[in-house]
Amino acid sequence: MTSADTFELYERFLDVNRVDQSAFSGLDVKRGLRNADGTGVLAGVTNISNVHGYLMSDGERIPDEGSLRYRGYDLYDLLADDSPQKRFNFEEVAYLLLLGHLPTREQLDSFIAAIDAQRELPDGFTASMIMRDTPPSIMNILARTCLLLYAHDPDPESRDPRHEVRVALSLLSRLPRVMVLSHYAQRARYQGESMIMHRFREGESTAETILSMLRPDRAYEPAEARMLDVMLCLHAEHGGGNNSTFTTRVLTSADTDPYAAYSAALASLKGRRHGGANQQVCAMQDELKAAVSRWDDDDEVACYLERIVRKEAFDRTGLIYGMGHAVYTKSDPRARICRRFAQRLAQGTPFEAELRLYESIERLTPQVMSSVRGSTKAMCANVDMYSGFVYRMMGIPDSLHTPLFACARMAGWAAHRFEEIVSGRRIMRPAYKAAFSERRPYVPLDERS
Template identity: 70%
Template sequence: MNDERIDLYKQFERINCIDPSYYEKFRVKRGLRNADGTGVLAGMTNISNVHGYLLSDGDKLPDEGSLRLRGYEITDLLGEESSTTRFSFEEVAYLLLLGELPTRDQLDTFIAAIDAQRELPDGFTASMILKDTPPDIMNVLARSILLLYAYDPDAEDRSPEHEINTAISLMSRVPRMMVLTYYAQQARYHNGSMIMHRFIPGQSTAETILSMLRPNREFTPEEARMLDVMLCLHAEHGGGNNSTFTTRVMSSADTDPYSVYAAAICSLKGKKHGGANHQVRAMQADIKQHVANWEDDDEVADYLAKIVNRQAYDKSGLVYGMGHAVYTLSDPRAIICKKYAKKLAEGTEFEAEYRLLESIERLAPEVILRERGTKKDMCANIDMYSGFVYSMMGIPEDLYTPLFACARMAGWAAHRFEEIVAGKRIIRPAYKSTRSGSRPYTPISER
């Protein structure tokens, strides 16, 4: 298109620019954030608590991070670190959706309900996934969820039974749609093979994903356990993150669940949200390429300084994988992910890269302080190690954010349920107009 006669192309920035001073003048909370970085309180939740700092007399004080789901520490919910036979994601999903930890019988019934929903409608794969496959899997997932609305005769039902059934069906189907879409993408854009493994009844979500993804269907118990841990870490992270807030906003408008979850996936795709893992891996690859000796702290720090000073990588000045909107001293998800990453990397060709990531995590705050002269409490976030873990498992990068979506379906559903029951009002913040008066209208013939 790009017709030079259309002025909007030339004046896009001017038309859409707002004087930054207005935000301070009218005390606008940009991004719904306070000046000190804390979030504007927009609601209440009983689902999770993302703790990263303390407030004392109005001051923000750094603190060790913790993530509690329905009051339980995430570390406790993961179970024994050495276990390779117990899978926790389904138990965490049950806790999020139904509020309490299940008994053995309750969990078995829940797992059976998930297992029973993996089948897709007749012709759905051919018409929705294999046809006109776009290059990004997240777009296919959003489109597919929207189209599943057409196969649900009670799609507009807001009853608890229908809400729970819909959430369970999508928790079951999204992983399968993700793998099918990945192979459709490979076949269309990369001359790859279209592999369509059937799911195996009785497998956990993590086992199902690996079984459908691997061409030979083989995986180790340790790999399945590792993926299960990653799903647990991504399942829920408070009501204020962008995709969950999107879920809340959409649900407050009283729209159907399919529209809500599709919108949440579109939000999660964003590079400043779930898609950030791609930025992290790209930066890490750049550092690996330009730092000759990964064991040399001075050389690593020198290149980080170039990144911070906008002289290297994407010249944004950001060290991706460092810093978080809530966590200050530590991100509990990153600590857990790092622990498992170390265990996976030991004695393998990935061990040197693991030590490099440790160095980036350790040196980045020092470099930022030295180069910018300001101290900000900064810790590694989960993206510092999540993509690395997936790469060690041979999981393609195109699946990093879709895997996030598979896990977060449980958290989104829990927040939708809570918004339906407790919210009761459409979310509608105010926007201040920069124009103080009206403009005289001029007929088109006189302009």
């Protein structure tokens, strides 16, 4: 037993940290920076992206089809090229987010070359920083790596635009490599498997680089790389209000260095209410697949969903993970695109039945919510409903789902940091109201009972 065990820290944890819930409503506190109708508190203006999911009319929130635009371009249009010779889009999307316009072929080639040139890590970094004291979470390794790269920057505290761009491009380039190396370091430490360290291949896209470094035999199908490229595009950006991007802007407003800001964003994305939610989705889907004997029977699927909503199944929270979103109401454009490509990848494979099950969950959940809770709120599948399924079809381990999200979102984080540096110009400092009002008299130590 440690000395801390003798304190009241454990027994009084809930009591000491509990705030009377009436205080929140009485002071009109925007809990979670949300308005009473669920909309987000307006905290800024951005030119980077627009996340649209509803309309406002006379103070009422009206459900609408979802749309996501990067720098004014609809996500559907950016991914519309379905030709057999289709190029990879992620680098083009990253360029658009960072520079504000679509590149010419020459500009894109130059941008790709700049990313390609920075994949190398400092000498000895893998052995000393990734393989040593490897933690069980790859997201923690990514955050730690981001902080440690500060020590290898000759001028880490510079806020010069050139330095900001160089750091962003280096992390955009290196995070995928660190992710794969961390995956094998983790398996070597905790599962006793071999440490595989493939060299990256010059000239490969980000999606190709990830697959070629991840696969032991370095083999992948072009369709797999294109699907992974689509997933990176879907996760590259999602407005300034999502938790990890807002975290980036908060730390940037404090005028901290880029490594610290991006490390904090990685820590935020790990959260189970944010990027880490995809782990909950996969776990729920696995339990449902085991519990439901006939996946094509709507009644049996709906019955199990009802058990989840009644807090009788899965994690007893009453949440059907993969359904619902803070902004999207009728549809999540990322989920629609992900489902469309998943249908192509699953066609003619044993995965088809599994995909139909997830489509049934998407279709039946609003009905279940209505029958169990009487809810009439518009609800759609979010991108996590299908993203884990797509990754699993490609043989990508579950532990890499959120890190892949992070590798893609690095582009959006950097764009928002740049914008905050140029246009924010004020440290973010919201107010917290003290719940107590009376001054407590001080009692000397020996007189306390």
